[in-house]
Amino acid sequence: MLRSHTCGELRIANVDQQVTLCGWVDKYRDHGGTMFLDLRDRYGRTQVVVNPDSGTDNVEVAKKLRGEDVVLIEGVVSARLMGKDNMKLPTGEIEIRATRVQLLNRSLTPPFFPNQEELPGEDLRLKHRFIDLRRSSMQETLILRAKIIKAMRDYFADNDFIDVETPILGRSTPEGARDYLVPSRVHWGQFFALPQSPQLYKQILMVAGYDRYVQVARCFRDEDLRADRQPEFTQLDMEMSFVDANDIIAMIDGLMVQLADKMLGIPLTTPLPRMTYDEAMRRFGSDCPDLRFGMEIVDCSDLAAQTSFRVFRGAVDEGGHVRGIKVDRRAEEFSRKRIDELTEFTKNDFGAKGLAWFRVEQDGSLWSPISKNLEPAVLDGIKSRFQAEPGDLILMLADTWEVTCKGLNGLRRRLGAELQLYDPKQMHFSWVVEFPMFDKDEESNRWVAMHHPFTAPRSQDLESLKKSPGDCRAQAYDLVINGYEAGGGTIRIHDHSTQQDVFDLLGMTAEMARDRFGFLLDALSYGAPPHGGIALGIDRIVMLFARLDNIRDCIAFPKTQRAMDLMTEAPGSVEHKQLHELHIQVETPPAKS
RNA sequence: GGGGCCGUAGCUCAAUUGGUUAGAGCACUGGACUGUCGAUCCAGAGGUUGCGGGUUCGAGCCCCGUCGGCCUCGCCA
Numbered sequence: 001m002l003r004s005h006t007c008g009e010l011r012i013a014n015v016d017q018q019v020t021l022c023g024w025v026d027k028y029r030d031h032g033g034t035m036f037l038d039l040r041d042r043y044g045r046t047q048v049v050v051n052p053d054s055g056t057d058n059v060e061v062a063k064k065l066r067g068e069d070v071v072l073i074e075g076v077v078s079a080r081l082m083g084k085d086n087m088k089l090p091t092g093e094i095e096i097r098a099t100r101v102q103l104l105n106r107s108l109t110p111p112f113f114p115n116q117e118e119l120p121g122e123d124l125r126l127k128h129r130f131i132d133l134r135r136s137s138m139q140e141t142l143i144l145r146a147k148i149i150k151a152m153r154d155y156f157a158d159n160d161f162i163d164v165e166t167p168i169l170g171r172s173t174p175e176g177a178r179d180y181l182v183p184s185r186v187h188w189g190q191f192f193a194l195p196q197s198p199q200l201y202k203q204i205l206m207v208a209g210y211d212r213y214v215q216v217a218r219c220f221r222d223e224d225l226r227a228d229r230q231p232e233f234t235q236l237d238m239e240m241s242f243v244d245a246n247d248i249i250a251m252i253d254g255l256m257v258q259l260a261d262k263m264l265g266i267p268l269t270t271p272l273p274r275m276t277y278d279e280a281m282r283r284f285g286s287d288c289p290d291l292r293f294g295m296e297i298v299d300c301s302d303l304a305a306q307t308s309f310r311v312f313r314g315a316v317d318e319g320g321h322v323r324g325i326k327v328d329r330r331a332e333e334f335s336r337k338r339i340d341e342l343t344e345f346t347k348n349d350f351g352a353k354g355l356a357w358f359r360v361e362q363d364g365s366l367w368s369p370i371s372k373n374l375e376p377a378v379l380d381g382i383k384s385r386f387q388a389e390p391g392d393l394i395l396m397l398a399d400t401w402e403v404t405c406k407g408l409n410g411l412r413r414r415l416g417a418e419l420q421l422y423d424p425k426q427m428h429f430s431w432v433v434e435f436p437m438f439d440k441d442e443e444s445n446r447w448v449a450m451h452h453p454f455t456a457p458r459s460q461d462l463e464s465l466k467k468s469p470g471d472c473r474a475q476a477y478d479l480v481i482n483g484y485e486a487g488g489g490t491i492r493i494h495d496h497s498t499q500q501d502v503f504d505l506l507g508m509t510a511e512m513a514r515d516r517f518g519f520l521l522d523a524l525s526y527g528a529p530p531h532g533g534i535a536l537g538i539d540r541i542v543m544l545f546a547r548l549d550n551i552r553d554c555i556a557f558p559k560t561q562r563a564m565d566l567m568t569e570a571p572g573s574v575e576h577k578q579l580h581e582l583h584i585q586v587e588t589p590p591a592k593s
Numbered sequence: 594g595g596g597g598c599c600g601u602a603g604c605u606c607a608a609u610u611g612g613u614u615a616g617a618g619c620a621c622u623g624g625a626c627u628g629u630c631g632a633u634c635c636a637g638a639g640g641u642u643g644c645g646g647g648u649u650c651g652a653g654c655c656c657c658g659u660c661g662g663c664c665u666c667g668c669c670a
Binding site for chain 2: 030031033034035038045047051084086088109111115117118119120121122123176177178196225229344350351406410451452478485487537550561
């Protein structure tokens, strides 16, 4: 090592020691005779003093130093002059009196500085990620990420899990998300797919008797990006044999207790709260509700059925619902303009036809543009159903079940954030369980698997599997943290005939199933144990534990919303020769390289 | 594919209803200064207002297109 110490470790106890430090020039303050250099590495910052005692050559080198130059400093640890301590720094009681100043490498003037207070635009940060990653907040996040992954690995190792790697080059399956494809050179016109998850492999491992499997697995999905979605992301993937849903949940409960304790010092009590999917949709309109605050959905469909007001009555007559949420005591904060914005929000983002609203006046009456259309009994009913008090604001949607869920969930999340209805440091962990097995695809009017087609139905729902698939509930569980889906898993089907029933229901013939998943069906036929597992979104968990609001800040080299890496400029075009070897022709040649 | 926000000096931002030579802080360059830690002081350099077109006597500002970043619906576990 060129250095004897890091820039974060020297203290008053080290005074008089001869040391060598290496790092980047974080800041320089040149007073002519005396010069101060703040030397930075990932461990901290240490002040270096260069003055005539350091020697003319060293002064000359120091004078020319600028931010982000890389230097080596030899010197003696000294207590700072009386009253010159900097209590903002852990090293603020000492300084290095330089006896040698060596420039290890000059830096160009960077487009931005790691220590600058205003964050540059994200495109600039991504293009110069090597600078951005020097920022202490990025370093803290990546260090937290490493700690979380270490804690996860330790936890599963302690519980006798075996870490097994699964292929990156796999086979495309038409289920689920769009695949990233990799052309095969050897096999003309054929493609590998990058894994969306190691789902099938881990099930095979269970059949093979590796009854506790774990992997930190990179996954790929070629779908549009979001603040919490990247095209490649990392899962803590695990699978267990001879278990039921409670066993998996308990295992993850234990992990969350450790993570919350070790990373945040937050004590969690287990079992973590659970809620069924149906209850979550009814009370919060979401399968991953943010439970840090209330503002639960109130259903007034029965009241709406009694009115002659067409908007309400019509929605119910058409099989829809009239539901709403209530803002407590803060109606005066909602101008007409703000309510109009919320109305546009529900229309544009969730396809609602409109947003009905009521303000509770001081006399207890409900004021609304539509009050005159509603019978007094109905207004009274709404008021008491919401337990409305003067100053409250009620927001209601009259629409299909789905639109009321999405719209009210959207409103609830938005208002929860805007009105600061929760402490941003608060963390809420819970489970949503008993998801439906199937979802009706509107376009083709066919059943599609809500999770994936290997999900086992609840044993008591086996009857409904064929009779009324919409009522069939799965042995599925999602981990929800602060309104984010942090992970999800299921107990899998382990017998061939149930698996075939599900394939049938999904409109998959035996031939199709054999063609796509033949190896899995084979495996299930050779002594498959009951098994199940879960995958946790590591990027999202890091985001939540770091209290960040986007996943890119938790990933060293993330992609932009258009799935580009601005630093490497990937994806890029390739040589014609490469395409030729792969037997690929590009339909429309790119306009420019 | 749809909706929205943004793009002005290296960086962060400002610029009256569309009106003279587009400004500030930081950074940068040169100089001064032996105790600063957001050092200070003096001087200087730095701009095709993302790009292309249009409207106008006149466009950073208005309109159309396009490129890029972000948020979001669809999509996606």
